Amino acid sequence: MNGNGQIHVNRCDFGVKMTENKELLRIEGLRKDFGTLQVLKDISLSVGQSKKVALIGPSGSGKTTLLRCINHLESPTGGHIYLDGDLIGEEKRGVRYVRSSAARLARQRLDMGFVFQNFYLWPHLTVQENVALCPWKVQGKSQKEAMDLAEAMLEKVHMAHKRKEYPERLSGGQQQRVGIARALAQQPKIILFDEPTSALDPELVGEVLGVIQELAAEGRSMVLVTHEIRFARDVADEVVFMDGGLVVEKGAPADVIDNPSNERTIRFLGQLRG
Amino acid sequence: MEQFGDLFTRSASHLEVLLQGAGVTVMITLGSFVMAVTIGLVLAVARTWKIRPLNALIAIYVEVFRGLPTLTLLFICYFGLTYVGIKLNPLPAAIIGLGLSGGAYCTEIFRSGISALHHGQREAAAAIGMTPMRAMRFVILPQALRITLPPLGNYAIGLIKDTAVASAVAAPEILFRARNLSTETFDTALIYLLVAVLYLVMTFPLARWVDHLEKKRKAWQ
Amino acid sequence: MMEYLDQFAAFLSVYPAKLPQWEGVLIRAIKTTLIVTAGSFAVALVIGVLLALARLSKNALLRGIARFYIEIARGVPALVILFLLYFGLPPLGIVMDAVPTAILGLGLSTGGYVAEIIRAGIEATHKGQREAGLTIGMSSWQINRYIILPQAARISLPSLMNTLITVLKDSSLASLITAPELMLRAKAISSTDFLPMHILLLVGAIYLCLAIPLSQLSRLLERRMFSKLGNRM
Ligand SMILES: Nc1ncnc2c1ncn2[C@@H]1O[C@H](COP(=O)(O)OP(=O)(O)OP(=O)(O)O)[C@@H](O)[C@H]1O
Ligand SMILES: [Mg+2]
Numbered sequence: 001m002n003g004n005g006q007i008h009v010n011r012c013d014f015g016v017k018m019t020e021n022k023e024l025l026r027i028e029g030l031r032k033d034f035g036t037l038q039v040l041k042d043i044s045l046s047v048g049q050s051k052k053v054a055l056i057g058p059s060g061s062g063k064t065t066l067l068r069c070i071n072h073l074e075s076p077t078g079g080h081i082y083l084d085g086d087l088i089g090e091e092k093r094g095v096r097y098v099r100s101s102a103a104r105l106a107r108q109r110l111d112m113g114f115v116f117q118n119f120y121l122w123p124h125l126t127v128q129e130n131v132a133l134c135p136w137k138v139q140g141k142s143q144k145e146a147m148d149l150a151e152a153m154l155e156k157v158h159m160a161h162k163r164k165e166y167p168e169r170l171s172g173g174q175q176q177r178v179g180i181a182r183a184l185a186q187q188p189k190i191i192l193f194d195e196p197t198s199a200l201d202p203e204l205v206g207e208v209l210g211v212i213q214e215l216a217a218e219g220r221s222m223v224l225v226t227h228e229i230r231f232a233r234d235v236a237d238e239v240v241f242m243d244g245g246l247v248v249e250k251g252a253p254a255d256v257i258d259n260p261s262n263e264r265t266i267r268f269l270g271q272l273r274g
Numbered sequence: 275m276e277q278f279g280d281l282f283t284r285s286a287s288h289l290e291v292l293l294q295g296a297g298v299t300v301m302i303t304l305g306s307f308v309m310a311v312t313i314g315l316v317l318a319v320a321r322t323w324k325i326r327p328l329n330a331l332i333a334i335y336v337e338v339f340r341g342l343p344t345l346t347l348l349f350i351c352y353f354g355l356t357y358v359g360i361k362l363n364p365l366p367a368a369i370i371g372l373g374l375s376g377g378a379y380c381t382e383i384f385r386s387g388i389s390a391l392h393h394g395q396r397e398a399a400a401a402i403g404m405t406p407m408r409a410m411r412f413v414i415l416p417q418a419l420r421i422t423l424p425p426l427g428n429y430a431i432g433l434i435k436d437t438a439v440a441s442a443v444a445a446p447e448i449l450f451r452a453r454n455l456s457t458e459t460f461d462t463a464l465i466y467l468l469v470a471v472l473y474l475v476m477t478f479p480l481a482r483w484v485d486h487l488e489k490k491r492k493a494w495q
Numbered sequence: 496m497m498e499y500l501d502q503f504a505a506f507l508s509v510y511p512a513k514l515p516q517w518e519g520v521l522i523r524a525i526k527t528t529l530i531v532t533a534g535s536f537a538v539a540l541v542i543g544v545l546l547a548l549a550r551l552s553k554n555a556l557l558r559g560i561a562r563f564y565i566e567i568a569r570g571v572p573a574l575v576i577l578f579l580l581y582f583g584l585p586p587l588g589i590v591m592d593a594v595p596t597a598i599l600g601l602g603l604s605t606g607g608y609v610a611e612i613i614r615a616g617i618e619a620t621h622k623g624q625r626e627a628g629l630t631i632g633m634s635s636w637q638i639n640r641y642i643i644l645p646q647a648a649r650i651s652l653p654s655l656m657n658t659l660i661t662v663l664k665d666s667s668l669a670s671l672i673t674a675p676e677l678m679l680r681a682k683a684i685s686s687t688d689f690l691p692m693h694i695l696l697l698v699g700a701i702y703l704c705l706a707i708p709l710s711q712l713s714r715l716l717e718r719r720m721f722s723k724l725g726n727r728m
Contacts, residue, residue, distance in 0.1 A: 073626055106632045114630035120623035124646045134631035137641055186631050341660070341706035342699050343667035345678055350695045353685060357692035435572035442671055449575060456582060463583035470571045470579065477570035 022049040024221050025070070025190055030079035032065055039065045041245040043079070047190065047238075050219045054232035054253070057242035058268055063225040064117075066242070067192050070223070071112045072105055083111055084189055110138065113183025113191035117198050119175040121167035127178050128154065128163035134186045153181040157211045173204030177211055190221040197228060229272055233257045241265045281464070288455060288465050295451035296472055302368050302437045302447060307430060309373030314380020318388060319410065321381075332381065339378035344439050347371040352443040368440035368447075376433060383425045387418035424491065427484035431477045438473070448472055509693050517684060517694070524680040525701060531597050531666040531676055536659055538602025543609025547647075548639065550614055561610065568607025574668050576600045581672040597669035597676075605662055612654045616647030656713030660706050667702075677701060 025047040032040040039062045047053050055063050068074045070081055072089035080097070081088040089105050090097045100108075121130050128150045136146035154160040157177040167175055176196055183191050196212065197205040209231050216222065216235045226232055232239055233253040240250040241262070249262040260266045317332050339347070352367040362370070391414055399409035441450035452469045456462040549561035577600040581593065591599070620643055628638035648655075670678035681698040685691035 071630060073629060102634060106629070106634050109630055110632035112630070114627075116623060116627065118623060120621070120627040122624055122627070122642050122646075124649060133641060134633075137637060138632045182627075182631065337707055337710070338703060341664075341703045341710065343664040343678070343702055345667040345670070346681075346695060346699050346702060349678070349682070349685075350692070350699065353691035354695045355692070357690075431569065435570075438572035438574040439668070441574075449572070449578070452578070460586065462586055463579070466575060466579040466583045469575050470567075473572055473575060474567065474570040478566075481566070481569055 023047075024049045024051070024084055025223070026082040027066075027070065028080045028082070030066070030069055030081070031077045032062070032069055032074060033077045039245050040069065040076075043242075043245075043247055045240065045247065045250075047221060047223060050221055051237045052216050052221070052235055053223045054236035054239045055223060055225045055242060056227070056229065056232060056239060056268075057248075061242045062245045063242055064194050067114075067194050067223065067225055070192060071109050071114060073114075075099070083108065086111075106138075110134075110186050111189045113186055113188035115176070115179050115183050115191065115193045115196050117195045119167075119172070119179045119199070121175055121178055121182070123167055125166075126163065127159065127165050127167065127170070130167065130178060131181045131185045134182070138186070150181070150185055153184045154178070156184060156214070157181045158207075171204060172200045173207045176200065176208045180208075180211055180215070184215075190223065191215070193222060193224040193226070195225050195227065197226070227272070229257060229269065241268065243268070284461060284464060285468060288459075288461065288468055291451050291455050292448055292465075292468060292472060295446060295448035296476070298365070298445060298447040299434070299437050299476070302365065302372065302440055302445065303430075303434050305369035306372035306376055306437075307433060309369065310376025310380045310429075310433075311426070313373070313377030314382075314384050317377070317381040318384030319415075321385060322388060322410070336378045336381050339375045340382070342375065344372065344375055344436050345442060347375050348439060348443050364440065364443045364445035367443055368437070368445045372433065372436060372440070376429065379429055380426070383422050383429065384418060386425075387422035388414060390421050391417055424484050424487045427480055427487065431480050431484070434477050434480075435473060506693070509690060510697075513688065513690065513693065517697075520680050520684070521677070521698075521701070524675060524677045527594065527674065527676040528663070528666050528705075531594060531601065531669050531674060532659070532663045534594075534598035535601035535605060535666070536662045538598060539605035539609045539658070539662065540655075542602065542606030543613050544644070546606060546610035547613035547617060550610060551617060565607040565610055568604055571604070573601055573604040573665050574671065576604050577668055577672050593669065593672050593674035596672060597666070597674045601662060601665055601668070605658060605665070608658055608661075609655065612651045612658065613647055615654075616649075616651035617643055619650050620646045653713045653717035656709055656716065660709050660713070663706055663709070664702065 023046055025045075027043055027045040030040055030043040031038070043066060045053070055066070057063055065074060069076045070088070072081075075089065080090065086108065087097075088108050089100055091100045091104075121127075122133070125133065128147060131150035131153050132143075132146040135141045135149050136143055139146075141149070151160055151163060154163050157180050159174060159177050159181060162170060162174060162178075167178065170178065176199075180191075180196070193212065197208050200208065205228070209228065212222075212224070213231075213235055224232070224236070236253050238250060239253045239256040241248050241256055241260070241264075243264050249256055249260060249265045255261075256265065257269065260269060317335070321329055321332055348368060348371040351362055351371040352364065355362060355367075395413055395417075399413045400406070404412070437447055438449045440447050441453060444450060448469055452465050456465045459465070546561045546564060549557040550565070552558060577597060580591070580600045581596045584591070624642055624646075625638055628642045633641070666676060667678040669676050670682065673679065677698050681694045684694045688694070
């Protein structure tokens with residue numbers, strides 16, 4: 001089904017412009033229940049190659065759950081996720097979808113970097129080892145190659161000078177930048193950020209947003225859950241406003257943030273501005 | 275069928291002997307438990323007086339008696355003391371040996387129970403005009419006891435198991451009877467399996483109780 | 496007072512005469528004690544890690560088996576397990592020497608404790624760390640191997656050291672199934688030389704010399720860990 005469209009797009013995909021229009025991530029009719037609680041009700045979204053999508057919405061609206069469903073940290077109750085035309089976490093057998101093997105899912109997750117709100121660096125490994133673990137142990141590079149790659153990634157987030165430190169010796173902002181380097185080291189097609197600055201002291205937010213902005217400028221594809229509305233407007237190609245497990249409004253930042261049409265969006269943005 | 279019937283009668287007749295041993299096991303357990311808790315409480319409280327030489331002695335007692343194998347202690351009580359003219363019967367020897375090593379454990383258990391309480395509590399008690407003695411009696415110890423119940427329960431479980439060592443000094447407890455029984459009947463595997471079950475039956479309720487306490491404490495934190 | 500001192504001197508005066516006689520036997524016995532201790536601790540570690548992983552697995556059968564095992568190991572004396580293996584198995588056609596039997600029996604019995612210690616260590620690592628492992632494409636085996644177990648080992652280290660001390664002490668039980676370790680030799684010497692107190696105190700001192708450094712080390716590790724956790728919070 002998706003395959004046909006994909007082939008068609010690829011066929012006339014000559015110039016740079018066309019590549020940019022290529023669809024990278026597609027979320028189709030995603031639903032997620034926790035027991036009787038419907039957290040995601042019916043979400044469909046599409047993220048193009050090199051696009052940055054900012055996901056905003058009130059607390060409890062299901063943003064984190066959506067992000068976690070994309071790489072199957074939570075298995076969706078319904079709906080499907082495609083990355084680069086590849087069905088994530090499932091395989092289609094005739095008309096039925098069956099859960100794919102853990103090994104296959106693990107391989108697919110390599111294509112999606114994930115940056116956690118609370119960093120979740122591994123405290124027993126140095127900064128460099130944290131970043132090198134994926135290329136070394138998962139992708140099977142040599143230790144030297146992996147460590148070199150890690151150093152390069154740390155360079156990108158301006159943390160190379162701390163590569164020998166253990167995470168507990170770093171500030172929150174530094175830890176989060178290492179978290180970003182760790183995601184970069186797996187060379188993902190897309191990076192999913194879950195409120196990367198929410199756990200930080202206000203004075204540390206800037207350094208992390210700066211790094212994300214640099215990555216955005218490199219043309220990386222990303223989905224960014226954030227409460228930093230101004231940053232979302234500056235960086236995102238598209239802003240998606242979620243509430244109550246539904247996409248309420250989406251569009252260009254100028255439209256959604258500066259001229260919201262939906263009443264719930266207006267109220268949410270109003271509250272944020274105080 | 276017949277085999278099972280045979281197994282059943284054999285088990286029944288073994289159990290009759292083993293259960294007599296269980297009575298002795300319980301006696302040894304209770305005796306040494308009381309002794310250990312008494313030693314532990316006294317020494318743990320004495321430690322809080324902060325008398326240097328006394329604390330050093332207590333520390334030595336704890337190190338030595340925790341570091342010695344129970345079997346060595348029992349042998350010292352049973353065989354060794356004859357050198358100084360003390361001839362203990364197996365049962366008292368077992369109780370004293372287990373009680374002395376248990377005392378060292380209990381001292382540690384109560385010590386950490388007492389030190390887990392914030393010293394603010396002691397000061398608060400002083401602030402409302404309690405003497406240190408009364409603060410200990412009414413504020414510190416009751417709370418320390420509650421904190422120490424799970425480790426004490428675990429100690430008691432360990433103690434029941436440790437009483438098996440008393441068979442080596444011929445105290446007529448479960449394992450001792452089992453050894454005699456197996457040399458008489460050659461039904462070794464069955465007898466020791468029954469022994470294992472007997473110990474499980476004795477420790478099981480305690481284990482459940484400790485788990486319950488620990489769950490409660492986790493929920494409380 | 497003087498009288499007691501004299502007696503004490505008389506007590507001590509036996510050692511210079513007897514020590515050369517005992518030395519060779521005791522040194523061999525210490526070796527056996529250490530072999531039994533190290534062997535059963537190694538067996539317990541392997542069993543403990545496997546049980547802890549089983550206990551936390553998604554598979555209900557594995558969890559059940561692990562719980563059952565741990566419950567039994569918690570309630571049955573090590574000595575009973577030793578007797579069961581050493582005296583109970585030969586009639587069924589399985590014969591093992593005393594030392595391997597002791598290593599196996601003590602290992603089986605201690606494995607349950609080790610499992611609970613490691614499980615506590617595993618549970619102390621935050622679930623987010625496991626998820627971070629998933630997002631970089633690790634399999635659950637790799638996550639256990641590179642992320643969870645190294646940390647669990649570090650967290651459990653002080654408790655594991657204490658378990659090692661317990662195993663050292665429990666190795667004395669091997670004498671009751673005739674493994675030629677310290678206590679067996681002590682008992683033999685005390686019945687041939689009629690000096691039970693002398694040999695028992697000596698052997699006791701040997702156990703202490705082996706155990707006390709271990710317990711100091713465990714305390715040091717514990718203190719270091721507390722201060723480290725303090726930094727993190
Ligand atoms: N594992 C879970 N089990 C049960 N309920 C959950 C679980 N995870 C999330 N929820 C519920 O789902 C709802 C959405 O949670 P989610 O974390 O996705 O919101 P969010 O939009 O990320 O909020 P925030 O801005 O506070 O991070 C909440 O009501 C939450 O309580
Ligand atoms: Mg969230």
